[in-house]
Amino acid sequence: MTFVRSPRAGYGCLLCSLAFLIPAVAQADPITLAQDGKTNYTIVIANDATAPEKNAANDLADHLEKITGAKFEVKSDSDGPKIFVGPSALARKLLPDVNWDALGTDGIVIKTAGKDLVLAGGRPRGTLYSVYSFLEDNCGVRWWTSSERDIPKKPTLQLESLDKTYVPKLLYREAFYEDLVGKHIHPEFNAQMKVNGHMSSIPAEWGGHYTIIGWCHTFYGLIPPQKYFGAHPEWFSLVNGKRIAGGAQLCLTNEEMRKELVKNALERIRKDPSAGIISIAQNDCGNPCQCEKCQAIVKREGSESGPLIEFVNKVAADIHKEYPNFLVETLAYQYTRKPPKTVKPADNVLVRLCSIEADFAHPLRDEDFGRDLQTWGKLAKNLFVWNYVTDFANYMQPHPNMTYLGDDLRLFTDNDVVGVFEQGDAYNHTGDFVQLRGWLLAHEMWDPSRDQKALIKEFLDGYYGAAGPYLQQYLDLINNAAAKRMNWGLSTYNGDLSFFPLDAQAKANELFDQAEAAVKDDASKLHRVHRERLPLRYLGLQNYPFDEKLAAKRSSHPTTRAAAEAAAEDYRQQANQFFVDAEKEGFHFISEGGPFESIKPGILMKPDSWVPPELPAAGAKLAPGQFDMQQNRFTLYGKGKLTTLTQDSKASDGWAARLTTNHTEWAIQLHLKDVPQINGAGPWKCYIVARIDAKAKKGGAFEYGLFDNGGGGMLARNSAAIPGHADGEYHTYGIMAQNLTPTMYFWVAPIGDGRASAIYVDRIYIEHVNN
Secondary structure, rough: OOOOOOOOOOOOOOOOHHHHOOOOOOOOEEEEOOOOOOOOOOEEEEOEEEEEEEHHHHHHHHHHHHHHHHOOOEEEEOOOOOEEEOHHHHHHOOOOOHHHHOOOOOEEEEEEEEEEEEEOOOOOOHHHHHHHHHHHHHHOOOOOOOOEEEOOOOEEEEEEEOEEEEEEOOOOOOOHHHHHHHOOHHHHHHHHHHHHHHHHOOHHHOOOOEEEEEOOOOOOOOOOOOOOOOOOOOOOEEEEOOOOOOOEEEEEOOHHHHHHHHHHHHHHHHHHHOEEEEEEOOOOOOOOOOOOOHHHHHHOOOOHHHHHHHHHHHHHHHHHHOOOOOEEEEEEOOHHOOOOEEEOOOEEEEEEEEOOOOOOOOHHHHHHHHHHHHHHHHHHEEEEEOOOOOOOOOOOOOOHHHHHHHHHHHHHOOOOOOEEEEOOOOOOOOOOOHHHHHHHHHHHHHHHOOHHHHHHHHHHHHHHHHHHHHHHHHHHHHHHHHHHHOOOOOOOOOOOOOOHHHHHHHHHHHHHHHHHHHHHHHHHHHHHHHOOHHHHHHHHHHOOOOHHHHHHHHHHOOHHHHHHHHHHHHHHHHHHHHHHHHHHHHOOOOOOOOOOHHHHHHHHOOOHHHOOOOOOOOOOOOOOEHHHHHHHHEEEOEEEEOEEEOOOOOOOOOEEEOOOOOOOOEEEEEEEEHHHOEEEEEEEEEEEEEEEEOOOOOOEEEEEEEEEEEOOOEEEEEEEEEOOOOOOOOEEEEEEEEEEEOOEEEEEEEEOOOOOEEEEEEEEOOOOOOO
């Protein structure tokens, strides 16, 4: 499908609002759709009604029957009072003053005319949205999730006169949450939430959705280096005097490359000509071209967006010749986010501005992003925003960004943004209040003028019942704490829980105790509260009060080590139960691309930092199933720059592999193909023995994990913090593996922020648990 063009903002209907639409009829008397479970109303649709309009009519009949107990028939005409569904000739005749063309694709009309009611809208989705707006706003229906809803019982359903015409300012609306995208798609729920973006995959009979061919980051998809680089290195980025094809971009001033890209783009369009949009966008990395021609434009325009927009404009002009209604999308992302000084995107170019570097604990209007948005809003006739609303580093961790979500959306529409992609957590059914977030963002995108606090209260009270006020206090606790932190920077890859100290976590647990008590007799709502508590349980494992637990065990155990092992076992039981509960609730990914299972080994091995394993001395005779892999068995990358072998008197054999910290490379590795004896079913306990040099008092030092090149991917990924470990001594960092194969390898990498000055890895000790 294509966008309807208008002279100013790029999309017909987007500038329409209630102020531009004339009420069709004078105020009417109240109407009674049902009386004591009976009705004389008929739902009327045209003989030529579209599939979405037929679905709207049938779903309206179904909901009204559930509400009133009365059966509402769906017909093409009736002698009695009618509910007209869809922009039929009869509905248009009844409301002659409505500007039907101004409704665009999604606009709605909800009006009474005498005893009749009209629920209609633009095509293809407007009538669906009109019916669902009526059921929600006028009948009290609430769809909380795709499977959880509240439908009130009203045998008598009386309505005051209705006179609403509304066209959303955001034509494209997408909330990236499990219930609303991808393989979990629920067409009715998407229509009820009024989302219509690329990832929604809504079938045509439920209104369809916008499609962006290629979606994003398409440079190498259109000009694959494996196909073109050998013969045409000049088509690719010049970086530090050398043409490169890995982790880079295209040379945007190369005319021959552009012609080939246009040819390839047109081939894609011909396969899907109804899509209406194609992505011509930079790769998801840096390294723009540094050649003289490209950099001359950068200098003139004051931004790398200069050569990008000039290039995309030329591509768009070529595509326009064959497909005049197609839009060419590109990103204003990271190094291209700053707008150019003079060059403007062509009328058929769509710019998608990305907020990834922003501080999400504070309003976007107060940041550099907000200032860039204002300029792009003046330059681009077609402007979308790609907004980031989760913590991609940890989907289970509380992400205190909720305060300004509504304000940010108003900022977008105030600057002529007509489409928004809110990238949240679409990979999990549980996490950081994902049900609330998806529902809230969908409602705010449909109408950004709505009061966010009122919407949150509506969801919390409706979905969690009597627990709602306590959950509101919890959300206020974490969001207010983050908002007060100035010059902090709540990123989309946060990991920093300094806004949520242990005393605040204790208060949060008290609030959840009260929430659970408030709904203890309602199994459904209690289950929902339990699910939302999972992030606090996760933090409880991260901050387990081992010393306190150890003190409680001392009186019942003969030795300190026995007491410590008992306290550690209690922890393991809590950890195992957490994993069982989280997996049962549909938690699959801890981070973007990181399976939930990958953190399980590290969490279960955490007690080894409290009760250190008694490892054999270097060179000692080992029992079967024990393997002491010293640093000379490691594979070191970037020798002399990233890694070195160095003498270290504190290491078990006097030597260690030293890792510099100004990078994030997996520069120390132990490949099991080089140790064929380490192979087979486990479980295996694996210990990386390392020490940290650091002047900083807080933050992370390094990451470590287990990766399978044989298709298993990331099997374990954990991090080591500076607090409690940067004491100049070696510590053990454990991984529990269920099996080990020759395709796997252990790795160690610095965090890369410079807080640690060096990492020393003495050895990796591996032991089969049965030995």
